[in-house]
Amino acid sequence: MTVTRRMTPPERYHFGVSVRPLLVPKHDPCGVLRDGELWIASRTPEGPATLHLTCTAGELVATGHGPGAAWIVDRADAIAGLRDDLTGFTELAASNPLVHRLARTFAGVRLPATGQIFPRLLRAILEQKVTGKEAHRAYRAICRHLGEPAPGPVDLVLPPDPAAIAATPYWTFHPFGVEQRRTQTLLRAATVAARLDECTGAAEATRRMTALPGIGPWTAAEVVRYAFGDPDAVSVGDFHIPNTVAWALAGEARGTDERMLELLEPFRGHRGRVCDLFALGGIGAPKFGPRMPIRSFARF
Template sequence: MLRTGRHDPTTRLARGELWKASRTPDGPGTVHLSYRQPAVTATGYGPGAGWLLERADALAGLRDDPAGFLPLARQHPVVAVLADGMPGLRLARTERVFDELVRVVLAQKVTTIEATRSYAALVRRFGEPAPGPVPLLLPPAAETIAAAPYWMFHPLGIEQRRADTLRRLAAVADRLECTVHEPPDQARRLLMTRPGVGPWTAAEVAAVAYGDPDAVSVGDYHVPHQVAYALAGEQRGTDQRMLELLAPFGGHRARVIRLVVHAGVQEPRRAPRAALRSFARF
């Protein structure tokens, strides 16, 4: 959830460690998390190092509170098995709302491969070298995105609808960052007042930027089928059916979805994969 594809220029993830470059209110920075049982060690680089280190425990998921989830999980045989099999699963919180919005908006109405390719191309086009010993790039600055004309996005495989959404959100990025101080449900509602941000986009952002344990991505192409297949053995699912199955886990619905996704539960495929497109060629 903290990396946009295997070739994300802003993030490096390996066994037991994470490198992540970010733009913070104090300036650019890179944080390195290293896990050696029983401790997580955080190291920061650049002007934003202090800001990142103050929130390193949240990035590692250590502010996530799963209290109350296990009694709910025990009520469902599949969820109980998943929870027992992944007892260390925690929900990260980045507190970088615009960065997550960029990632999620690029995933609207396209395949995952298309979205990750466009994100990597966008970072390489508008990003800058991040501080620290690892060669990473910073996410694009909001002011850079807001000022860029559409024709600069088109060669990156981003059509005008998503490009315009990004530019509108970039123009109010400072106000969007303030939503991290709101309760997650209120923050989601505030995000959805912006054109181009619907329930799916708001939930995807909330799950990572706010570490929201109850965010449900209504409108997702795969998740309703995965949840229906995992929890009820049904090969296809709808948003309504997904919400019905998740209702007993209120307050922890995102946690159940994360368990299902991390376990690799996948509904049987009924059609060929969607064809990959390249808006850059249009």
């Protein structure tokens, strides 16, 4: 089954930067972004699907493949960030010269919303307390091991079925570089994935996720930012973001979560968007001391 839809993006829309966060950097077995085209595989309520998005000559074209083609194409505008609501942000950004400049520079970047919790939760759990390289390496290994071929003409795999993850013993994940603590969190999340999918908004999803042992505000924010396109989601507990915010907004080289939230309060409603703008603008606090080492739990 193939379904196509044509849309008109907003002026100055930047397709590549908007959809890039949907994929794991460098290589994602479930999606690929190249030459102005996005291919991304998904498990929809109507069955497996692969979405193909292209943006040329001021037109965004969405094509869905597979049994879930109609469902994924119906959400294509949200996945591309076209439902991102910037109401009130221009006025908030004007209160700070740096935020104002970054908002103008990256005015074409939109926040995507996939409408699906578990695929992003899988990635967020794997990213807990480790380097990005470690987490992404584990993500690729798990997707290749538990994923299934996705529909469509591109060689992709579907994100792992939560039921398949829940039925997998924890020691299976050890060679993928995931220790028992994160694995047990992942197994708990997979067991209640269907209940999480019933959530209708970021607040409800955050409450349900943080009720699970091993999932805190950082993990929940990383999920709802892209599952629901929540522009106010702040990754409290992040290793770098409090320092970045403190440096960008107060010239302080180091910051705590409490100080970060205090500085972001004038931007409530778009606090996560402000953090994203700092990342897009390459804003970072001065670095001191050694970097976190890259480890391999598979060798322990």
